[in-house]
Structures are given as C-alpha cells and as structure tokens.
Amino acid sequence: MVIIDGKKVANEIIQKIKQQTKELSSYDITPGLAVILVGDDTASRTYVNMKSERCKDVGIYSIVHEMPSSISQQKILDTINMMNQNENIDGILVQLPLPKHIDQNKILEAIKPSKDVDGFHPFNMGRLVANIDGFLPATPYGIMELFKRYDIELKGKNVCIVGASNIVGKPLASLMLNQFATVDICHIYTNDLKSHTLKADIVCVGAGVINLITEDMIKDETVVIDIGINKNKNGKLVGDVDFKNLSKKCSYITPVPGGVGPMTIAMLLKNTIKAAKINKGIK
Numbered sequence: 001m002v003i004i005d006g007k008k009v010a011n012e013i014i015q016k017i018k019q020q021t022k023e024l025s026s027y028d029i030t031p032g033l034a035v036i037l038v039g040d041d042t043a044s045r046t047y048v049n050m051k052s053e054r055c056k057d058v059g060i061y062s063i064v065h066e067m068p069s070s071i072s073q074q075k076i077l078d079t080i081n082m083m084n085q086n087e088n089i090d091g092i093l094v095q096l097p098l099p100k101h102i103d104q105n106k107i108l109e110a111i112k113p114s115k116d117v118d119g120f121h122p123f124n125m126g127r128l129v130a131n132i133d134g135f136l137p138a139t140p141y142g143i144m145e146l147f148k149r150y151d152i153e154l155k156g157k158n159v160c161i162v163g164a165s166n167i168v169g170k171p172l173a174s175l176m177l178n179q180f181a182t183v184d185i186c187h188i189y190t191n192d193l194k195s196h197t198l199k200a201d202i203v204c205v206g207a208g209v210i211n212l213i214t215e216d217m218i219k220d221e222t223v224v225i226d227i228g229i230n231k232n233k234n235g236k237l238v239g240d241v242d243f244k245n246l247s248k249k250c251s252y253i254t255p256v257p258g259g260v261g262p263m264t265i266a267m268l269l270k271n272t273i274k275a276a277k278i279n280k281g282i283k
C-alpha cells in the first residue's frame with residue numbers, strides 16, 4: 001500500500017511556480033490574485049488565509065476583500081466588476097459558501113472567464129466537460145495531478161465518486177471521464193452506496209462525513225482518494241474514510257491532512273500564473 005504524499009507533490013509544484021514568478025518578474029509582471037471573503041465562517045477564513053499566505057511565499061500579489069455577511073448582492077457584483085477591470089488582478093476567487101440571500105450563480109457568472117482561477121464560471125465548466133483547455137477547479141485538478149504523478153491509470157477503470165458538488169464531484173467526474181474511466185457519481189440520495197463503492201477500482205470521497213467509507217465497502221487493491229476535511233470530537237483533522245482499516249486493504253490512499261488539501265492550493269496558484277500569462281499576453 002502506498003500513502004500518496006500530496007504535501008510533497010504540492011511542494012514540488014510550488015517550487016516550479018516560484019521559478020515562474022521569477023521569470024515573469026523579468027517582464028515586470030507580478031501575478032495578482034484577488035479573493036472575496038463574505039461573512040465570518042471560520043473554515044472559510046482559514047482557507048483564505050492559507051491561500052493568501054501561499055501567494056506571498058511564491059511571489060504572487062494577493063489581496064483579500066472582506067465583506068460582512070449582511071452585504072448586498074449588488075455590492076459584491078460591483079466589487080467583482082472593479083476587479084474584472086483592474087489590470088493588476090489576474091485571478092478572482094469568491095470563497096464559498098456565500099450567505100443564503102446571495103445568488104451564488106449570479107456571483108460566479110460575473111467573474112470574467114479569463115480571470116476565473118477557480119474554474120467555477122459556466123464558461124470554464126463547459127470547456128471542462130467538452131475537454132477544451134480552460135481553468136480547472138483546483139481540487140479536481142489536484143487529484144488528477146496526483147494520478148499522473150503516481151502513474152495511476154484511469155482508462156477503462158471503474159470509478160466511484162461520492163459527493164456531487166459543482167466544486168469537486170461533478171468536475172472530477174468529467175475530468176476522469178475525459179480520461180476514459182467509467183464513472184459513478186453518488187450523493188445523499190443514492191440507494192445502497194456500498195454497491196457502487198464495492199465495484200470501483202478507484203473511490204474518491206468528498207462528502208464531509210467522518211468514516212463514511214469503511215473497510216467492508218471497498219474491494220482489495222482499490223485506490224482511495226479522500227477529499228473530506230472534518231474535525232473529529234478530539235479536534236483532530238480527519239477525512240471521510242476510515243483510514244486505519246482501509247489502508248490495510250487498498251493499493252493507494254491519500255491521508256488527511258497531507259493528501260488532497262495541499263494540492264488544492266498548489267493548483268490554484270498554478271491557475272493564477274496561467275491567468276497572468278493569458279491576461280498579459282505571454283505564451
């Protein structure tokens with residue numbers, strides 16, 4: 001059994017990004033990422049802080065625009081419009097979730113597709129489904145990179161994705177389908193989850209439920225990708241799979257922390273460099 005070291009792979013990618021920002025600085029270009037954080041959700045704030053710290057580490061200029069949860073939708077749209085026009089900003093990211101009174105789709109659609117480093121705009125989502133180059137959402141992109149680095153073949157494999165969000169499950173399914181895997185997407189209304197996970201060669205889980213996937217739910221030599229981030233009752237960070245028991249049975253497994261999480265940030269930075277190159281007309 002191999003424990004997939006997402007932290008190591010992410011660090012390798014980050015070192016490459018550092019070199020690229022150095023090269024861009026010779027053209028007098030500093031890539032810029034603007035993050036909009038609405039409300040005071042603790043987890044969202046932690047993620048945003050991690051993203052902007054990493055930006056600074058690699059030489060990407062980053063600003064965080066904080067707004068109270070009572071903010072109007074129009075004020076967020078106005079801010080995005082300003083960022084769309086600001087030449088110093090190459091990437092725009094609106095941290096999700098947004099407060100209930102805000103129409104998330106309207107907000108995401110307001111982001112200029114060439115600055116949509118999260119890949120959540122329907123323009124980029126459509127390109128992803130059609131297998132045309134665009135911005136890929138960071139978490140699925142990071143998972144695909146792990147498959148590549150660990151030589152995990154997808155063609156002809158049975159995949160079970162647990163969790164059907166626009167952020168992870170749906171784009172991941174499209175990316176894997178584009179690599180000719182056969183994909184089941186399961187969600188809270190799926191009858192008999194175990195019947196799906198048991199026939200899978202690769203199980204990817206991002207449902208936010210501790211120990212959702214247990215040893216009896218996978219076959220021998222399965223590849224297990226844990227996308228969950230939960231705090232258990234002792235305050236420890238854990239994923240969605242019973243790591244201790246599954247790791248005895250599977251061929252590859254991602255740990256939490258240190259698996260998919262670090263890859264998400266690395267791929268966001270990679271997208272920001274790509275956006276800077278597109279927006280500044282560099283090949």
Ligand code: GUN
Nearest residue numbers: 093094095096097118167
């Ligand atoms: N909330 C949870 N994951 C993400 C993400 O990848 N991007 C944004 N913008 N919000 C999120």
